[in-house]
Amino acid sequence: xxxxxxxxxxxxxxxxxxxxxxxxxxxxxxxxxxxxxxxxxxxxxxxxxxxxxxxxxxxxxxxxxxxxxxxxxxxxxxxxxxxxxxxxxxxxxxxxxxxxxxxxxxxxxxxxxxxxxxxxxxxxxxxxxxxxxxxxxxxxxxxxxxxxxxxxxxxxxxxxxxxxxxxxxxxxxxxxxxxxxxxxxxxxxxxxxxxxxxxxxxxxxxxxxxxxxxxxxxxxxxxxxxxxxxxxxxxxxxxxxxxxxxxxxxxxxxxxxxxxxxxxxxxxxxxxxxxxxxxxxxxxxxxxxxxxxxxxxxxxxxxxxxxxxxxxxxxxxxxxxxxxxxxxxxxxxxxxxxxxxxxxxxxxxxxxxxxxxxxxxxxxxxxxxxxxxxxxxxxxxxxxxxxxxxxxxxxxxxxxxxxxxxxxxxxxxxxxxxxxxxxxx
Amino acid sequence: xxxxxxxxxxxxxxxxxxxxxxxxxxxxxxxxxxxxxxxxxxxxxxxxxxxxxxxxxxxxxxxxxxxxxxxxxxxxxxxxxxxxxxxxxxxxxxxxxxxxxxxxxxxxxxxxxxxxxxxxxxxxxxxxxxxxxxxxxxxxxxxxxxxxxxxxxxxxxxxxxxxxxxxxxxxxxxxxxxxxxxxxxxxxxxxxxxxxxxxxxxxxxxxxxxxxxxxxxxx
Numbered sequence: 129x130x131x132x133x134x135x136x137x138x139x140x141x142x143x144x145x146x147x148x149x150x151x152x153x154x155x156x157x158x159x160x161x162x163x164x165x166x167x168x169x170x171x172x173x174x175x176x177x178x179x180x181x182x183x184x185x186x187x188x189x190x191x192x193x194x195x196x197x198x199x200x201x202x203x204x205x206x207x208x209x210x211x212x213x214x215x216x217x218x219x220x221x222x223x224x225x226x227x228x229x230x231x232x233x234x235x236x237x238x239x240x241x242x243x244x245x246x247x248x249x250x251x252x253x254x255x256x257x258x259x260x261x262x263x264x265x266x267x268x269x270x271x272x273x274x275x276x277x278x279x280x281x282x283x284x285x286x287x288x289x290x291x292x293x294x295x296x297x298x299x300x301x302x303x304x305x306x307x308x309x310x311x312x313x314x315x316x317x318x319x320x321x322x323x324x325x326x327x328x329x330x331x332x333x334x335x336x337x338x339x340x341x342x343x344x345x346x347x348x349x350x351x352x353x354x355x356x357x358x359x360x361x362x363x364x365x366x367x368x369x370x371x372x373x374x375x376x377x378x379x380x381x382x383x384x385x386x387x388x389x390x391x392x393x394x395x396x397x398x399x400x401x402x403x404x405x406x407x408x409x410x411x412x413x414x415x416x417x418x419x420x421x422x423x424x425x426x427x428x429x430x431x432x433x434x435x436x437x438x439x440x441x442x443x444x445x446x447x448x449x450x451x452x453x454x455x456x457x458x459x460x461x462x463x464x465x466x467x468x469x470x471x472x473x474x475x476x477x478x479x480x481x482x483x484x485x486x487x488x489x490x491x492x493x494x495x496x497x498x499x500x501x502x503x504x505x506x507x508x509x510x511x512x513x514x515x516x517x518x519x520x521x522x523x524x525x526x527x528x529x530x531x532x533x534x535x536x537x538x539x540x541x542x543x544x545x546x547x548x549x550x551x552x553x
Numbered sequence: 554x555x556x557x558x559x560x561x562x563x564x565x566x567x568x569x570x571x572x573x574x575x576x577x578x579x580x581x582x583x584x585x586x587x588x589x590x591x592x593x594x595x596x597x598x599x600x601x602x603x604x605x606x607x608x609x610x611x612x613x614x615x616x617x618x619x620x621x622x623x624x625x626x627x628x629x630x631x632x633x634x635x636x637x638x639x640x641x642x643x644x645x646x647x648x649x650x651x652x653x654x655x656x657x658x659x660x661x662x663x664x665x666x667x668x669x670x671x672x673x674x675x676x677x678x679x680x681x682x683x684x685x686x687x688x689x690x691x692x693x694x695x696x697x698x699x700x701x702x703x704x705x706x707x708x709x710x711x712x713x714x715x716x717x718x719x720x721x722x723x724x725x726x727x728x729x730x731x732x733x734x735x736x737x738x739x740x741x742x743x744x745x746x747x748x749x750x751x752x753x754x755x756x757x758x759x760x761x762x763x764x765x766x767x768x769x770x771x772x
Contacts, residue, residue: 469750
């Protein structure tokens with residue numbers, strides 16, 4: 129066994145002992161604890177915040193993060209699109225932990241900017257092949273029985289789409305940040321559809337947004353009846369305008385573009401409509417020039433968020449690798465990680481809820497002696513789907529797909545702790 | 554299986570309060586009937602079979618004029634795309650190439666999608682401003698730019714369904730569960746899975762601006 133491997137093993141054993149035995153394990157660790165040469169002024173000097181009064185309760189009626197967290201923001205890549213009103217900003221995954229994405233950091237994708245809608249003037253129309261063609265106000269919706277709370281991930285089908293031809297962007301915010309995971313409050317769509325009485329010939333629905341792109345997608349009725357929702361709240365408060373305030377469609381496990389924001393209309397019909405977002409876009413062009421359509425489900429995927437290019441290792445010694453895994457087909461059953469580019473793998477530790485169609489958080493504690501690492505993660509869901517490598521995906525799809533790139537991501541960690549997006553054999 | 558079993562019960566229980574759930578008057582008194590004029594105002598979607606097309610017509614010639622005034626600044630005189638704005642004509646025969654150009658002429662399966670999309674979303678920043686005749690004319694112009702219809706064509710509600718796009722047969726439904734079944738149920742290797750590992754490529758640094766046309770795309 130080489131020394132790198134031994135270090136990692138000791139690190140793992142140290143962690144297990146600490147988790148199992150509490151105080152005795154801590155005592156065991158003190159042997160290697162560093163000593164300070166001089167007293168720490170952060171302790172010996174009285175700090176400003178420990179002397180004078182801080183802001184009173186009314187100063188921050190809507191609280192914001194600490195001023196020391198200003199760097200934790202959504203970012204865009206300006207050259208990606210011609211216009212910022214049809215563009216994307218990415219979730220800073222490397223700065224987040226747990227499974228819930230703070231509302232203000234959820235990635236944005238608009239096609240005609242953010243619609244600022246007066247909820248008093250917002251209407252949801254349900255029409256077409258139904259017994260009763262209806263109009264609902266927001267207050268109507270909030271009076272229906274059966275309100276539900278659900279945690280779901282939303283991933284853009286183009287997440288990691290820039291990486292089909294090779295490593296392009298340096299940071300998991302940019303390679304994987306078109307995803308967020310939120311607790312929604314709303315109504316099962318079935319409640320509304322039953323209220324209108326779908327005719328037996330009705331097999332599809334068209335959902336439409338109220339922004340200047342009037343975004344539309346066709347959705348099969350069985351999905352709509354199974355688990356779709358109309359939601360007005362995220363993480364306990366009203367939806368953010370950029371996430372579709374006052375009403376958004378949820379299409380759990382399916383590509384983000386279908387989660388129509390600013391939802392204003394649902395039409396029931398007997399065929400799909402073949403709208404622009406399901407023909408020109410969101411179809412997966414294969415190497416032979418044909419394209420797969422209606423590729424709605426997001427396959428199992430994972431990414432290590434620390435270490436990563438925007439979250440380098442700070443120094444040698446004990447480290448916590450952290451990452452996210454998800455599947456549009458169900459729950460995450462297992463995540464494996466490798467430090468040596470896939471020669472050897474170990475099972476990561478999943479912590480927190482591992483809900484179906486939700487982000488799942490994993491960790492792998494390790495000890496680092498400064499050697500070069502090639503870090504990857506591999507997700508397995510409860511349908512038995514094993515996240516493929518990027519090369520395996522290219523073999524079956526070519527490199528022109530744009531969408532649905534769920535291949536395994538590699539980070540190279542150098543001796544100085546800096547990480548880079550690379551592709552390996 | 555229902556994702557909301559308890560909800561189903563709750564709704565059933567609730568409807569029971571108002572009596573059996575079959576008769577119309579037992580429906581929860583929430584919302585109101587949509588008026589025909591309201592449905593007409595919002596229901597502007599068009600299907601490949603022509604359902605939803607408004608009455609009207611427009612010629613390639615009229616479309617050219619409108620396109621130059623309202624669209625060419627972004628999409629180029631011939632739909633080739635100005636700067637980084639999207640091209641919406643050309644690209645025929647490019648789908649198997651290194652840089653496929655997906656336009657209505659080269660890629661889209663149905664002409665109805667073009668009519669529908671221009672009517673709902675274009676011109677960008679001034680959506681829903683075009684009259685039905687103008688949308689017919691602009692659609693005709695764009696289809697002629699891709700050689701789908703002749704330059705003297707007048708497109709109308711009546712002859713629309715006859716327009717067939719060259720790549721209509723180029724699509725098939727999601728078959729990942731069979732075509733990619735090798736990704737299911739394999740026992741992943743844990744130890745000594747490969748002998749050597751080579752780095753094949755490094756990320757392009759973020760601050761490098763790639764060539765405008767070749768750069769990565771968000772769709």
